[in-house]
Amino acid sequence: MKKNKVSMMITVLILIFQVALIPSAQAAAITGKIAFEGTAPASPPMAMDADPNCQMMHPDGVSADDVIVNPNGTLKNVFVYVKEGLGDQTFEAPKEPVAFNQQGCQYHPKVFGIQVGQPLEILNSDNTLHNVHAVPTKSTQFNLGMPIQGMKLKKTFTAPEVMVKIKCDVHPWMAAYAGVLKHPFFGVSGDEGTFEIKNLVPGQYVIEAWHEKYGTQTFSVTISSADETKDIAFTFKAS
């Protein structure tokens, strides 16, 4: 009887120890900035005259969005993720969906990360019809018609792939890219050109940065302690 009590206490202590340990063990992070070197390419206006509805949504026109250099000289829409170093760890796909919106005949977000099996909630906010055509090579392609404003659909990707192109064949200028991964360790550079990959455990990682036009770059990084934040930098050069 006494032996059982001791055994139970030890189990409870182990559980408490684990609960206390896990958050601090996954507190490490990789942060960084995507620098851009050289002259930013001219962003020609997108010709949206193929659909008057799209044109009306942008009376002042809208620039091409394949290369966006931020005012601080950084590059937007770069997908940064852990390419190697996670071993055989598995990560459950989140239940909450990634929101993907068609608004102003453009995709929002243009570049994003999603886990295998995580729902992608696709919304048409436009007063015109779109088709959402995802062209993965490792998951099943899908092509969905979204003719009604406010219409929502959900899809998932079944295999990791960096990157999966999503396009609208009605409006050929519309293109988005999804980084489909087995894990949640990714980020996308925004208006400040920065990114953050959180909740990593100590270890050696290969980090890859992907851009639609400028391709990929990799960086090896070692995180030695659970509370370390490693700052790295990628530099993409004007071609």
Next chain:
Amino acid sequence: MGLNRFSRFLAFATYLLIIAGGLVTSTGSGLSVPDWPLSYGSFFPPMVGGIRFEHSHRLIAGSVGLLTLVLMVAILRAEKRVWLKKLGMLTFGAVILQAVLGGITVIYLLPTFVSVFHACLAQTFFCLIISIALFTSPLWTKAEPVQFPKSFWIHRILFVTTALIYLQLILGAVVRHTAGNGIVYHALMAFLVLTGIFLSTYSVMCLPAGNELQRPAIFLGLLAVAQLFLGVGSWMTRIMMGESARQGVSAVLFATAHQATGALILASCVYLTLLSLRLFIQPESGHVSIVSGGADRI
């Protein structure tokens, strides 16, 4: 005569359909309408963006399908030639198969084999209609074949050239539906096809002057020259200049014109081959005299 006029009109409509289909591929609009046979669940969706090309293609295809049905019924009712009746039915079968292939390309998201098959069947169907137009024309029905000593060789040159053009058409469709794969074979084949066409034109020119083959043969030679330039233009705008240029107006126009001219070349060569078989026959004894007769056999 009415049947001939109707089949000529259908040939024109089919050619428009080939151009419309070419525009769908060139603009990358093939999947802008994700459902089939309806378009976004309706008969007439808003004609915006890529839908303008894809839905126009479907409308023209529907019209050609109906016209082919009318042609088949007219042939079955008015014609006495059994083989022509069978050809009419085969042509209608081809247009039905073509519609089904079109649907499969949409539903299964442009599988390469089906897309290539769809492209090749389109041009085969065009040749069938051209053939029906020829078979129902006075040029065919009232022809009096003449014996000409080199007919055997001319028939074979034209036949081999037609086969080469058809093979080139398959290669072209593969290049087009696989973003440039097989372009080297398509380019090499172009030289063989050009040789065949110029040899065909030359051999037709060796036939007695004033025959009905000479004008289409000159037309075929001119088309081949134009096609060479259009092919180079397509290659430059769609493959050499990369993805950014692929959606440009010049790329779309070059590729579509190249495909449409290819259809005309194939149809012209089929026309020449059939007409040469009808108008010129090899003398049995091999002597050089030109003798008329034999029209009642066909």
